[in-house]
Amino acid sequence: MSMQPIVNVRDIVKELGQGAGKVRALKGVSMSLNPGELTLLMGPSGSGKTTLLSILGCILSPTEGSITIAGEDTEGLSPEGLADLRRRHVGFVFQSYNLFPTLNALENVRLALDVRGERYADTVIKAETALREVGLANRLRSFPGNMSGGEQQRVAVARALAIRPSVILADEPTAALDSENGHAVMELLSDIAKDESRAVLAVTHDPRTHAYADRIIRIEDGKIIDDERRLTSGDNVTRYDLKRKRKLHA
Amino acid sequence: MILTLALRNLFHDRIRLGVTLVGILFAVVLVAVQLGLYAGTSKMIISMVHQAKGELWIVPYGADSFEGSGVLTGSERHAALSTPGVARAIPIVASFSKWQRPQGGEQLCVIVGVDAADGGLVPWNIVAGSTEALKLPDAVAIDRTYYKDLGVTGLNSTAEVRGSRVRVTALTHGIRSFTTTPYIFTTLNRGRSILKLPPDAATFYLIQLQEGADQGVVQAALAKRLPDVEVITKAEMKRRSIAHWLFGTGAGAALIGGAILGVLVGTVIVAQTLYSSTKDHLNEFATLRALGSSSGYIHKVILAQAALSAILGYVLGMSIAMTVVAISVDTSFPIIMTPQLAFGLFVLTLVMCAASATGAIMKVMKLDPAMVFNR
Numbered sequence: 001m002s003m004q005p006i007v008n009v010r011d012i013v014k015e016l017g018q019g020a021g022k023v024r025a026l027k028g029v030s031m032s033l034n035p036g037e038l039t040l041l042m043g044p045s046g047s048g049k050t051t052l053l054s055i056l057g058c059i060l061s062p063t064e065g066s067i068t069i070a071g072e073d074t075e076g077l078s079p080e081g082l083a084d085l086r087r088r089h090v091g092f093v094f095q096s097y098n099l100f101p102t103l104n105a106l107e108n109v110r111l112a113l114d115v116r117g118e119r120y121a122d123t124v125i126k127a128e129t130a131l132r133e134v135g136l137a138n139r140l141r142s143f144p145g146n147m148s149g150g151e152q153q154r155v156a157v158a159r160a161l162a163i164r165p166s167v168i169l170a171d172e173p174t175a176a177l178d179s180e181n182g183h184a185v186m187e188l189l190s191d192i193a194k195d196e197s198r199a200v201l202a203v204t205h206d207p208r209t210h211a212y213a214d215r216i217i218r219i220e221d222g223k224i225i226d227d228e229r230r231l232t233s234g235d236n237v238t239r240y241d242l243k244r245k246r247k248l249h250a
Numbered sequence: 251m252i253l254t255l256a257l258r259n260l261f262h263d264r265i266r267l268g269v270t271l272v273g274i275l276f277a278v279v280l281v282a283v284q285l286g287l288y289a290g291t292s293k294m295i296i297s298m299v300h301q302a303k304g305e306l307w308i309v310p311y312g313a314d315s316f317e318g319s320g321v322l323t324g325s326e327r328h329a330a331l332s333t334p335g336v337a338r339a340i341p342i343v344a345s346f347s348k349w350q351r352p353q354g355g356e357q358l359c360v361i362v363g364v365d366a367a368d369g370g371l372v373p374w375n376i377v378a379g380s381t382e383a384l385k386l387p388d389a390v391a392i393d394r395t396y397y398k399d400l401g402v403t404g405l406n407s408t409a410e411v412r413g414s415r416v417r418v419t420a421l422t423h424g425i426r427s428f429t430t431t432p433y434i435f436t437t438l439n440r441g442r443s444i445l446k447l448p449p450d451a452a453t454f455y456l457i458q459l460q461e462g463a464d465q466g467v468v469q470a471a472l473a474k475r476l477p478d479v480e481v482i483t484k485a486e487m488k489r490r491s492i493a494h495w496l497f498g499t500g501a502g503a504a505l506i507g508g509a510i511l512g513v514l515v516g517t518v519i520v521a522q523t524l525y526s527s528t529k530d531h532l533n534e535f536a537t538l539r540a541l542g543s544s545s546g547y548i549h550k551v552i553l554a555q556a557a558l559s560a561i562l563g564y565v566l567g568m569s570i571a572m573t574v575v576a577i578s579v580d581t582s583f584p585i586i587m588t589p590q591l592a593f594g595l596f597v598l599t600l601v602m603c604a605a606s607a608t609g610a611i612m613k614v615m616k617l618d619p620a621m622v623f624n625r
Contacts, residue, residue, distance in 0.1 A: 050623045059540060059619045080544060087542025098537040098622055102258030107251070114251035115543035123251075159541075171623050 005032035006166045006199040007056055012065035014051050014222075025051040026062070027222040033167060033201055038193035038212055041203045043219035049203045050171065052219065056201065057090050057169045058082040070166040087116050091160025093170035093189075093202075097152040099144040099159075105131060106140040109159045116163060130162035131155070134188055150181025157188055168192060170202040174209060186212040252547070256554035259531055267559075270523040274563025274599060275570065277516020282571035282595055284509035286585035288502065290578075293586060295428045295495045296488040298362070302371040304340065304456030305465050306472065307487045309480050313454075314494040316344055316487075317360050317429070322479060324450025329475045335463030336472070340370030341452035343441040346431065350410040351401030358431045359400070361411065363441015370456040373435040378405050379420030384437055391420035395580065396432035414444045428495050430582050457481075513602055520563075521606035524556060528610035532617065539619035552610050560603035564596055 014026040025048045033039055033056070043049045054060040055067060058074055061082070067074045070089045074082065091112075092098075099108050109127035118126070131140055134154040144152050153173060160168050170189060174182035186202075190212040193200040202209065210216065218226035260267055293300075298316045299307075308330060310320035330339040343363040348356045366372040366381040373381060373391045383389055388408075392400060402409060407418045411434065425433055436444070442451060459468055465483070472481040482490070496502030528535070535548050571587065578585040 054620045054623060057540070059622075083539065083542050083544055085542075086540065090542070092540055092622070094537075094622055098533070098540075100255070100258075100534050100537070102262050103255065107254060111251050111255070111538070112541050115538065115541055115547055 005034050007033040007067070007069050007201075009056065009062075009067045010065055012052070012055060012062045012067065014048075014055060014060065015063045016051070025222055026055070028065070029219070029222070029224055030065075031217060031224060031227065033199035035199050036194060036196040037214040038190050038200045038202065039215045039217060040209055040213040041201055041217050041219060042205055044205070047219045048222040049219050053169055053171055053201070053203050056167070057092060058085045087163075089166040091163055091165035091168040093153070093156050093160050093168065093173050095172035095175050097144070097149075097156045097176075099152055099155055101144050104141045104143050105136060105147070105155045105158075108144070108155055109162050112159045112163050126162050127158070130158040133161060134158045148181070149177050150184055153177060153181070153185050154188065157185065157192070161192060164198075166198060168198065168200045170200070170204075172204055172206075173202055174204065174206045179208065182206065182208055252550050252554050253558075256551050256558055259527060259534075259551070260555050260558055263527065263530070266523050266527055270520055270559050271563045271566060273516050273519025273523065274559060274603065275567040276519070277512045277602065278564055278567025278595065278599055279570050279574070280512030280515075281509045281598065282568065282587065282591075283574055283585055284505050284512065285591060285595070286571070286575060286578075286587050287583060288496070288505040288509075289586040289588065289591060290584045291428050291496065291501065291505070292492055294426055294584075295491050297425065298344070298371065298433070299484060299487045299491060301374055302342070302456050302484070303458065304370055305459050305484060306457035306469055307482050307484065308339070308455035308457060308472065308476065309482060309487070310453070311478065311480055313480065313490070314498070315491040316454075317346060317427075317431075318494065319344065319453040321447060322452050322455065324448070324452065326476055326479055327450075327452070327455055330455055330457060330472060333468065333471050333475055335460050335468035336457055337460045337463075338368070338370075338456075338458040340364070340368040340456040340458070341438060342371060342454045342456060343438060343445055343447060343451065344453050345445050347411050347434075347445060349400055349432070349434065352407070352409050353401050355401070357399050357401070359411070359434050360427060360431050361441050361444050362433050362435050363438045363445070364435075365438045368438075370458075373420060373422050373425065375423045375425060377421050377423045379418075381420065383419035384435065386417070386419050388415050388417045389419040389436065389440075390416045391422060391435035392418055392432060393422045393425045395424070395426055395582070399430075400432055411444050412446070414440075416444075426582060426584070428501075513598065516599075517602050517606050520556070520559060520603050521609050524552070524559070524603075524606050525609045525613065527555065528552060528613055532613070533621065535614050536617055536619050536621045539617060540622045545615065548614050549611050552607050552614065553604060556603040556607040557600060560599045563603075564599045567599075568592065568595070 010030050012026050012029040016023050016025050029052060041049050055062050069085060106127050109130055110123040113123040113126055134157050136154055173185050186209050189200050189202060213230060215229045217224055308326050310322055313319040327339045330336050345361060347359055347361045349359040350356055364371045384391060402418055405418055409416055427433055469481050538548055575585045575587045
């Protein structure tokens, strides 16, 4: 596994609000995301995980500190520059899927490619491939309203995957799903993370997701309090044991 | 994808789409009717000038329309004919008079006296009788549109104009006046007689140029020789007529005002519905932004929605407008729809809808893509 981090943040401070209502949501966070790893970002409500996710995804700019994604420094980039960086390097998976209800599965995935200015024929091929990879080859023309939550989240994963991003950021990807679909989505993200050109980070407070993590970062009150890598051999065994157990129950 | 997304957003809420289309349709019909009326009335106002075959007009000083001119003494004709470059100076008399219906009652009319043989101005669109028949005693030509106003039933009907007996020997179709006063064509001398004008008098002289003569040079030479009258071009005569009847009377301002009102109302309705549609899809636009779309991409989606609304609204609006145009053909105020006007209206509809998108675009520009995490 290459240890050159894909995302690198140093001493990130983020202040939200203004005047008396100003809140310091992040208080000097440093971390990196490595390729081939599924990292979980965990913490209680208001701990700053969503703010950190927004900064990692170049949606928010930090008040202080630096961030590089795939070797590109984000400092001083305009909103359009940040959008360009997202377009090229970041795939998102949202808690509520954020699919376009008026577009079918294929079109939803194609949209992420279209905003990159890719040709129509290429978008169709890549979107079909991504949907096939997440097991939705038979649901290409289905609209979100006619799909289960699990299927919708898999479309969202396909949308993130289709652009072949350097990093996939997932915000509570299992929160709106039942246990079975939650495990299916985490398994998918875990498989995606095995690609050594890509890092995956999932913000979650769902304990069911622990078994899939290569690493767990805990954040509290705007600071990282724990960064636990679980790829020791013992943990690995435990993790696969858990997965096998679940399959037996199913 | 931009068009697909715009189309789906548009048809997602059919009631809102209906309201949008009604707004555009209303604007298109109103503007089409107002501008069509403007074009129709302009055409009516300048029809005589347009049909007259003469590059220059000698008119009494300050003449402001075909019907509202003073009288020239007749000496102007000789001065004109002796000017280098002038081939012909054709006298015309045109003035208001009173037509006495056979059944009783009067109708204001415009007597147009000109000799067809001079080749200056002859009644056109003749559907019965002929210009030759105007040489018969008491002969006049009228337009069929005015049968009822003039109290006649067709060829050979008789009436009186200021005590002179007249007989209808030719009928035209579509020669109408802006003032709804019928034009009565007759010969030059009969026209003078009816209007009680001296034998050599005229209200205008149509100047036809010799081949190769420079219009500007001839106009300047005529103006020098005839300092007490005006020598104007055909285009200037048309402009004066339109200025007098459309803007002097306020009718043109009312028509243009109505058209502007239509555009404003349409813009407000489309802007309101487009803004509300954008607001409903704000989370989707935020998602697009989070996916890395440029703001330009999102603006294009909104503008595509506006353009699609414009096209649909225009097609529906023009269908209704063309029906109104067809109904108006034989009325006193025909509405005209030319290809240029139809195209101009289409461009106006697109501009109106694009302007309506401004509010929606401004809303999206303030969009915080971080809202995708707050659902």
